[in-house]
Amino acid sequence: MPKGADAPRDQLPQVAVAGRSNVGKSSLINWILRQPLARVAKEPGRTRGLGFFLVNRRFYVVDLPGYGFARVSQQLRAEWGREIHRFLVDSDRLAGVVCLLDIRIGPTPLDQELQRMLVDAGRERLVVLTKADKVGRSARAAMQRTVQNDLGLPKPPLAVSVKSGEGRKELLAELSRLLAMQTEKQRSDGDGTEEADQ
Ligand SMILES: Nc1nc2c(ncn2[C@@H]2O[C@H](COP(=O)(O)OP(=O)(O)OP(=O)(O)O)[C@@H](O)[C@H]2O)c(=O)[nH]1
């Protein structure tokens, strides 16, 4: 865990929010929380380190620094930090990763790389298009199809906007589904110990 990340030691499940710098991660977290706790950037690269926010005393949402800001071309892993990579791959409390894409831009090579990393790690992904207020209906539908195809998703990604408020209910429903799966997994992992069998 990165130094100063203030990672909680309890057993509550966690959901991470990942995406390029400026895609709207911190804004989306504040929108979920209905409180301005995560810092929203005036300029990209604002969020540093991991931020853990407790939601309804049920789960944590984890704000991550964005990738893709540095001009130097580097691998996602190197740029983003090995510790964040390790958190996403190894954390046994992590229910899944909400992967944000700007609805006007779609998946960039770094987004594709993150997707591959999550698939390889067997992580649940919840791909979400941000800033839906910035495009019209047909551009939105076209991007939903493109992203579904490019990333091999079972259904079109949700489109949300913190400005118009659309997509919040649907996003919360998807998060509940991920959290229920994780709670079940933690329960069965806990029951399967040798001590419990004896
Ligand atoms: N129009 C519109 N703007 C948005 C929306 N969501 C975020 N923004 C704007 O996008 C900019 C970046 O938002 P942040 O939430 O700071 O983005 P971030 O992904 O946390 O950025 P980093 O911490 O730098 O990685 C801010 O100016 C937000 O106001 C949205 O749904 N609609």
Ligand SMILES: [Mg+2]
């Ligand atoms: Mg941020």
